Amino acid sequence: METLRTRAPAKINLTLRIIGRRTDGFHDLASLVVFSGAADLLSLTPDAALSLTVKGRTAAAAGPDADNLVLRAARAFSAEVPGAQLGAFLLEKRLPVAAGLGGGSSDAAAALRLLGRLNGLAPDDPRLFAAARATGSDVPVCLDPRARLMEGVGDVLSPPLALPPLAGVLVNCGVAVPTAAVFRQLGLAPGGAFDGPSLPAVLPSGRAKLVAAIAAVPNDLEPPAVAVAPKIAEVIDRLAAQPEARLVRMSGSGATVFALTDDCRAAAALARRVLAAEPDWWVKPTILR
Numbered sequence: 132m133e134t135l136r137t138r139a140p141a142k143i144n145l146t147l148r149i150i151g152r153r154t155d156g157f158h159d160l161a162s163l164v165v166f167s168g169a170a171d172l173l174s175l176t177p178d179a180a181l182s183l184t185v186k187g188r189t190a191a192a193a194g195p196d197a198d199n200l201v202l203r204a205a206r207a208f209s210a211e212v213p214g215a216q217l218g219a220f221l222l223e224k225r226l227p228v229a230a231g232l233g234g235g236s237s238d239a240a241a242a243l244r245l246l247g248r249l250n251g252l253a254p255d256d257p258r259l260f261a262a263a264r265a266t267g268s269d270v271p272v273c274l275d276p277r278a279r280l281m282e283g284v285g286d287v288l289s290p291p292l293a294l295p296p297l298a299g300v301l302v303n304c305g306v307a308v309p310t311a312a313v314f315r316q317l318g319l320a321p322g323g324a325f326d327g328p329s330l331p332a333v334l335p336s337g338r339a340k341l342v343a344a345i346a347a348v349p350n351d352l353e354p355p356a357v358a359v360a361p362k363i364a365e366v367i368d369r370l371a372a373q374p375e376a377r378l379v380r381m382s383g384s385g386a387t388v389f390a391l392t393d394d395c396r397a398a399a400a401l402a403r404r405v406l407a408a409e410p411d412w413w414v415k416p417t418i419l420r
């Protein structure tokens with residue numbers, strides 16, 4: 132069989148409410164999740180023992196290959212599908228790491244998609260979902276990367292949402308932010324609840340009204356992430372000062388910040404200006420869908 136390939140797109144939390152902390156220490160959340168064209172690339176060559184080679188701009192930051200989420204996902208798949216065919220993975224790592232973009236989670240989900248194809252599983256086979264859950268909180272939503280509402284600890288997913296595509300820019304200033312540190316900084320006791328606004332049950336279908344609805348619901352992890360990595364506040368302020376920015380917010384547990392714009396031209400103009408001023412930042416004009 133030939134080499135199988137897929138993209139592992141960046142995940143963006145347009146909104147992220149923390150609902151409360153469970154007694155197992157994890158947090159229940161409610162998030163509107165979309166995906167970007169910015170992606171890692173993953174391939175799987177069958178008829179080989181399980182292995183992983185990581186290349187690409189951000190490969191070194193992803194850590195030792197043995198701990199890579201691609202291999203963790205493959206082991207979880209093997210546990211769900213005993214005797215499954217595995218193979219040699221090649222990951223081209225382009226997304227920033229520990230960045231709130233779910234890069235590692237999307238790589239893991241991409242590995243599960245490829246292993247599912249190789250072993251003749253239907254895309255909705257529950258064993259793929261079980262392996263995703265076992266690999267990490269953000270892996271289930273990345274399995275079929277389309278806009279969705281995500282609840283629970285990431286294991287309760289809505290059907291795909293038909294949102295208008297949103298133009299914007301992703302900006303990462305190079306500070307790696309560990310997810311666990313941000314949840315710790317939030318300081319919620321087990322059993323504790325966290326109040327805040329929620330999205331309307333039916334999301335507006337027009338772009339401007341949708342952006343307004345998103346603007347009314349925060350990312351609750353933004354304040355604790357800024358406390359862990361104060362540079363995030365500088366990025367937010369810098370983007371908010373750009374004339375094209377309609378909404379500026381951090382994704383996930385940070386440090387990546389997105390700015391939504393009216394269209395792709397505006398996104399490109401904003402991206403060019405920010406990159407000219409900060410050539411070391413990762414700045415990607417993108418469509419979110």
Ligand SMILES: C[C@](O)(CO)[C@H](O)COP(=O)(O)OP(=O)(O)OC[C@H]1O[C@@H](n2ccc(N)nc2=O)[C@H](O)[C@@H]1O
Binds near residue numbers: 310
């Ligand atoms: C913040 C989000 O990115 C939003 O999409 C995700 O909830 C985090 O997903 P993730 O990076 O896949 O997180 P995991 O690798 O499962 O967990 C990392 C750590 O974050 C904390 N964690 C994570 C998810 C969650 N719902 N509650 C938590 O408290 C836990 O301390 C956990 O040990």
Ligand SMILES: Nc1ncnc2c1ncn2[C@@H]1O[C@H](COP(=O)(O)OP(=O)(O)OP(=O)(O)O)[C@@H](O)[C@H]1O
Binds near residue numbers: 194269383
């Ligand atoms: N394939 C991978 N890509 C990136 N990081 C990986 C990978 N495998 C393991 N890791 C480890 O996982 C950690 C989290 O990386 P990742 O980029 O997924 O975080 P994130 O973007 O903050 O995710 P989230 O949005 O879920 O919080 C990193 O510290 C890294 O060492």
